[in-house]
Amino acid sequence: MxxxxxxxxxxxxxxxxxxxxxxxxxxxxxxxxxxxxxxxxxxxxxxxxxxxxxxxxxxxxxxxxxxxxxxxxxxxxxxxxxxxxxxxxxxxxxxxxxxxxxxxxxxxxxxxxxxxxxxxxxxxxxxxxxxxxxxxxxxxxxxxxxxxGTGGYSIRRSLMSVPWQDHIMNSSASTKTLAPSGFVVFYTKDQEIDRTAFKAQLKKSVSLGLHRFLLLPHEPIIRGFKLHDTPHDSLESLQSHFVTMRDAGGIPTGLRQDAFLYVDDEASQSFKSERPFIWLWEPQEQSESQEQLGPVKVDIMHVAPLLLIWLTQRDMALEGRQLEMWRCKPDLEGFHKAAAQSRNPYSGKEHDGIWPPLTFGI
Incomplete structure (x- = not known):
């Protein structure tokens, strides 16, 4: 049909x-x-x-x-x-x-x-x-x-079977009308680069995603989702900046405490491309002997709710999680593995390294 x-x-x-x-x-x-x-x-x-x-x-x-x-x-x-x-x-x-x-x-x-x-x-x-x-x-x-559009309907339906909405709406920070969630977003301080257009497109993409995949009973999540814009000095480590904010209680209630987004010149320029992206990264809280994973590109059309779904699973009991999609787990390594499989369907299906991999039907 x-x-x-x-x-x-x-x-x-x-x-x-x-x-x-x-x-x-x-x-x-x-x-x-x-x-x-x-x-x-x-x-x-x-x-x-x-x-x-x-x-x-x-x-x-x-x-x-x-x-x-x-x-x-x-x-x-x-x-x-x-x-x-x-x-x-x-x-x-x-x-x-x-x-x-x-x-x-x-x-x-x-x-x-x-x-x-x-x-x-x-x-x-x-x-x-x-x-x-x-x-x-x-x-x-x-x-x-x-x-x-209607592409990838079956995969999106599969993702929505994860009870992540209930997890957010049942959190101690949520009320009947507002269920806070979202991300800290770092923007580099550069007076010569205008981020206005990128910010507007990101905000629009988030709104489209939430309205596409959430129904009326989950309106508190739509109302509560937030991108917390934070200026960043390029001379300072992003990861250190995030940890300092977190430890000082500077991250708004409900926003992810284990990952953040950031926009640099490359991400800003992607605004003009077929797949604008933003960087996802997280603080490296592992021993120095382990490999330090870098950031991964995320399609801004899938920051909400797909990225939010994926990261929310980290907080959920095992029976409520769908741990693998694209044969990858919801950790930074899994994001890199999935992004490595992604091809741009708009330009000869070349590898674009952007999460999620559109080749898997999203």
């Missing part, structure tokens, strides 16, 4: 199923809760009626009657048509599928009128005031979807 179509369909279904008119029951009775829990734990155990109850779909007879009235097809035939040839669907067929095969929306219109009548003046005003924010969220999601 076409990945682009799947992505569009999922986006639309997500929008429909999170709208105020499809919230689901405000409180679950014991039977409904048991059904939902069984569906989540073992989808194969659901009967046809179970599925209808969960989806709030009409009886099979009513569903077939409505479907035949609209398009002359059975419900399974219409579903097959949507999957195989979505461009051939009429607007009425699309509307029928998206409404879950319910009766003509004249009934919905009546329900909405009743709903409006039941709300207080303040409730209606509050709902109207919320629309700009709701539209802004939708616009941000659409922009992120366009920026990332």
């Amino acid at each position: 076409d990945e682009a179509f799947l992505a569009r369909l999922w986006a639309k279904l997500y929008a429909i199923n999170t709208s105020p008119s499809r919230r689901g029951p405000l409180a679950l009775d014991a039977t409904t809760r048991a059904l939902y829990e069984r569906a989540a734990a073992d989808p194969s155990s659901l009967s046809g009626q179970d599925r209808r109850n969960i989806l709030e779909r009409p009886s099979r007879e009513e569903e077939e009657s409505v479907c035949h009235e609209v398009c002359g097809l059975t419900a399974p035939e219409l579903v097959a048509k949507a999957v195989q040839d979505p461009d051939s669907l009429s607007y009425r067929e699309v509307d029928l599928i998206m409404r879950g095969f319910k009766k003509h929306k004249g009934i919905e219109d009546l329900w909405r009128k009743a709903e409006k009548a039941a709300k207080t003046k303040d409730e209606l005003a509050a709902e109207e005031a919320c629309w700009p924010k709701r539209l802004a969220w939708s616009d941000a999601r659409n922009a992120a979807r366009e920026a990332y």
Whole structure:
């Protein structure tokens, strides 16, 4: 099945199923809760009626009657048509599928009128005031979807199976509305180089990444993610500067204490390339006899949440971690190993040494 179509369909279904008119029951009775829990734990155990109850779909007879009235097809035939040839669907067929095969929306219109009548003046005003924010969220999601496309869907889905969001949201620093995380970002002090454009692109890339991969329940992470800009004297060791900040309590709560990002002239110039990057490094807290690993380039489109996911795994219990991707572990050596496999798909697939390796489908 076409990945682009799947992505569009999922986006639309997500929008429909999170709208105020499809919230689901405000409180679950014991039977409904048991059904939902069984569906989540073992989808194969659901009967046809179970599925209808969960989806709030009409009886099979009513569903077939409505479907035949609209398009002359059975419900399974219409579903097959949507999957195989979505461009051939009429607007009425699309509307029928998206409404879950319910009766003509004249009934919905009546329900909405009743709903409006039941709300207080303040409730209606509050709902109207919320629309700009709701539209802004939708616009941000659409922009992120366009920026990332649908490539690498299976790998991104695999990465999102790691419960890193819960780890951040359950930390002692998190609240109901704000879950802090992020990175210290060093910028060299150089009056002759304007970092404004690079900073703006990095900020935009972070926003796109968070909106692309996080859903509404994880908004506290989106609100709490921070890039802590820190000026740096090029004569001083970056690693020493970071350790000094950390030991003095100068790193904001929730930000990574074991790794940092930095921008030098090379990174700034990459702003004009197909894969702008930033450097990832960490303090070397190992014996002098061990090899000192240098920094690694990270695609700014994957600073959040992919890099954040990868580093957050270091803090998680083993059973909650997906330790290897690209056959590499989430340590600095693993980043170097993965970056060494990366090829630039925009310029003859030459090795570019940038993490993550796009050749693995990200």
